[in-house]
Amino acid sequence: TWRALAADLREWRPAVMIAALDCADEANQQVCMDFGITGFPTLKVRPAPQGSGTLGLFEVAGGGDTAVRDLRHSIITNLEQSHDAWPPACPPLEPASTDEVRSFFQRNNVKYLTLIFEESNSFVGREVTLDMLQYENIAVRRVLSSEEELVRKFGVTSFPSAYLLLSNGSFSRLPVHMEARSFYTYYLRMLPGVTRGSYKLNVTSSASNLTTTALLKHADRSKVYMADLESALHYSLRVEVTRTRVLSGAALSALKCYVALLAKYFPGRPFVQTYLQGLDSWLRNWTEPDCLTLFPSLLQASHPAMLPTNVTWVGCQGSEPHFRGYPCSLWTLFHLLTLQAFQSELPLEVLSTMRCYVRNFFGCQECAQHFEAMAAESMDKVQGRQEAVFWLWSHHNEVNARLAGSDTEDPKFPKLQWPPPDMCPLCHKEESGLHAWDEPAVLRFLEAHFSPGNIDPGYTEPDTELLARERATVAANVGLSANQPIERDGERERDKEDKDKEEEGKEEEKPPEEGVEGEMGARERPGSSELRRPSIVRLSGRAREAQDDIVDLDSFSEQHFKSKALRAAGRRRRLSKRDTLPLHVAAGGPRDFDYAVGWERPRHGGLGAWRRPEEAAVGEGLRRSPWFRVLGLGFSRVDVSLCIVLYFLSSMCLLGMYTFFRLRMRSRKGRPGFPTA
Numbered sequence: 001t002w003r004a005l006a007a008d009l010r011e012w013r014p015a016v017m018i019a020a021l022d023c024a025d026e027a028n029q030q031v032c033m034d035f036g037i038t039g040f041p042t043l044k045v046r047p048a049p050q051g052s053g054t055l056g057l058f059e060v061a062g063g064g065d066t067a068v069r070d071l072r073h074s075i076i077t078n079l080e081q082s083h084d085a086w087p088p089a090c091p092p093l094e095p096a097s098t099d100e101v102r103s104f105f106q107r108n109n110v111k112y113l114t115l116i117f118e119e120s121n122s123f124v125g126r127e128v129t130l131d132m133l134q135y136e137n138i139a140v141r142r143v144l145s146s147e148e149e150l151v152r153k154f155g156v157t158s159f160p161s162a163y164l165l166l167s168n169g170s171f172s173r174l175p176v177h178m179e180a181r182s183f184y185t186y187y188l189r190m191l192p193g194v195t196r197g198s199y200k201l202n203v204t205s206s207a208s209n210l211t212t213t214a215l216l217k218h219a220d221r222s223k224v225y226m227a228d229l230e231s232a233l234h235y236s237l238r239v240e241v242t243r244t245r246v247l248s249g250a251a252l253s254a255l256k257c258y259v260a261l262l263a264k265y266f267p268g269r270p271f272v273q274t275y276l277q278g279l280d281s282w283l284r285n286w287t288e289p290d291c292l293t294l295f296p297s298l299l300q301a302s303h304p305a306m307l308p309t310n311v312t313w314v315g316c317q318g319s320e321p322h323f324r325g326y327p328c329s330l331w332t333l334f335h336l337l338t339l340q341a342f343q344s345e346l347p348l349e350v351l352s353t354m355r356c357y358v359r360n361f362f363g364c365q366e367c368a369q370h371f372e373a374m375a376a377e378s379m380d381k382v383q384g385r386q387e388a389v390f391w392l393w394s395h396h397n398e399v400n401a402r403l404a405g406s407d408t409e410d411p412k413f414p415k416l417q418w419p420p421p422d423m424c425p426l427c428h429k430e431e432s433g434l435h436a437w438d439e440p441a442v443l444r445f446l447e448a449h450f451s452p453g454n455i456d457p458g459y460t461e462p463d464t465e466l467l468a469r470e471r472a473t474v475a476a477n478v479g480l481s482a483n484q485p486i487e488r489d490g491e492r493e494r495d496k497e498d499k500d501k502e503e504e505g506k507e508e509e510k511p512p513e514e515g516v517e518g519e520m521g522a523r524e525r526p527g528s529s530e531l532r533r534p535s536i537v538r539l540s541g542r543a544r545e546a547q548d549d550i551v552d553l554d555s556f557s558e559q560h561f562k563s564k565a566l567r568a569a570g571r572r573r574r575l576s577k578r579d580t581l582p583l584h585v586a587a588g589g590p591r592d593f594d595y596a597v598g599w600e601r602p603r604h605g606g607l608g609a610w611r612r613p614e615e616a617a618v619g620e621g622l623r624r625s626p627w628f629r630v631l632g633l634g635f636s637r638v639d640v641s642l643c644i645v646l647y648f649l650s651s652m653c654l655l656g657m658y659t660f661f662r663l664r665m666r667s668r669k670g671r672p673g674f675p676t677a
């Protein structure tokens, strides 16, 4: 549709230009967000900027099925409404008056004037005007049927009809076979003396059809690649979800379900799992009034929380950048999850989450509509876990069949009924001369193919490099060099001791909210009218105005890790006086945890399963510390100790005075009694 539209409006340049922007490409994420694109295809009209430089965007229509004619009409209507920013190269589109026509040749140096008589709701006149924009020696104006004087003068009997006026005052009706745009345009372009202008579109080299065909990575199609899965997570959470301007209601629930599912079943690297689990607990509770209190316990998890930010397609690599990639990885991810959830009590757990995700976030709107239609037809009928696996497999094959031979098919990776016979010979059989699937064999194949053991870590960034980079980022964020320990024993320790005391004093003096806010990003401040959001909620430029919540998963990871390091630094400060445990997480030293134990993770362990006893002890201490602050009412430890000492001394003093006076009283009472005898 868009290509047809661009071809149809080619002659309208320079008044109207059609440009395509690939919003599926992460490199265009910002500009697509600025334009408010939440799915594609979407068509936006941007009037040529004038003075103020404001965009003044308005949406014309969405949906690839909209007819080119309707889109063309919408563009004209929107052009006419944008009085403030009339494109400089756009001819007048409003109807001509009798006076204007009468004096036309005195004011314009052209050979021909074409008048198209039409009803007010007709677009032919304006379309032909724009079609002839690049042609010289001719002008086109529309005249409405209500312009009686002109209608009478030209003897117009039907609408639309076109009349050609010459500068000598003679006129004639255009002898066309059909009163239609293309017939008018063709006739006018053939007139003697009418020539095409010299307008040329400035095409920069980047706009030309240069495709960089990178060397294809070696991929074994019998494997599932972790690089594809992590790229899918990155793209879905950081690109696709953040396109949603208002994250509330159904979209928020869909995100929560999606993240909860990932946290539960995604067989990822431990730091990715920690990231997902952290995000899940945060999202799960963020509407509750006390949700933020759960966050500190998460920060005590010893594993760094991280989701790699690079996109690397391996099993989903296309022969050209616009083929395969993300949609392929999303299918792969959900197949994997249906099989990981095989023990789940809820057969629809994965499918309904996928349905919600696709409906709310999947950028390809056409795909989302097709998927929703399939889901509405039969998804609810799924009874058991095995049926859920089969439902996704068979419907994916349905999509493969529909798309085979379409222009979205990568010629190097044709759409097949999957798994093909060479991948799973036992999956195929013949029944009465027709192909049939052997379902038990298919299930066995799917279980093996989408098992964690079949996930190839190839092309993922090695854990050590990723963590080192992350540490460097965190260290930079907290103002330390990557190789510099946050604190060393001995000299540095003693030098810092006094400073520490000071800082501790200051820290203890802070009201309890501030201490917590430092870790969690935000908290309602007493006296502040505005409820501050956790720092993992980013307000995008546009959303900021409307105060819409956009969960910024990048900053979630960053903040999570950074605050963990900050907290650890604080914790270390306190611990360092008692022992000399090095702080490894941010210091770049050997890790005090072993996360590279493989891809498996404790299924039901949750966060606690990753915690070590000493962390639990430290956690206890930290959990108590806010109470200490509350009881201390802002006094430092020194203040409290002095109070206790003074209290003790004054008590002793009182006790001494009491004993002294009591003894004296006794001795006085006894003295007069002696001489009575």
Ligand SMILES: Cc1cc2nc3c(=O)[nH]c(=O)nc-3n(C[C@H](O)[C@H](O)[C@H](O)COP(=O)(O)OP(=O)(O)OC[C@H]3O[C@@H](n4cnc5c(N)ncnc54)[C@H](O)[C@@H]3O)c2cc1C
Residues within 6 Å of the ligand: 315, 316, 323, 324, 325, 327, 328, 329, 330, 331, 332, 335, 358, 366, 367, 368, 370, 371, 392, 393, 394, 395, 396, 397, 399, 400, 403, 408, 409, 410, 413, 414, 415, 418, 419
């Ligand atoms: C929900 C959804 C709906 C979509 N709808 C459309 C649409 O309407 N129109 C459109 O043009 N594009 C649509 N797409 C994209 C399209 O389906 C492909 O994802 C895309 O064209 C890339 O194709 P591919 O060759 O990489 O393989 P994909 O079809 O994406 O498959 C990815 C991988 O999954 C495996 N696989 C293939 N078939 C199956 C199966 N039946 N069961 C299990 N695993 C399988 C293979 O290893 C394959 O490499 C949709 C994508 C999704 C996620």
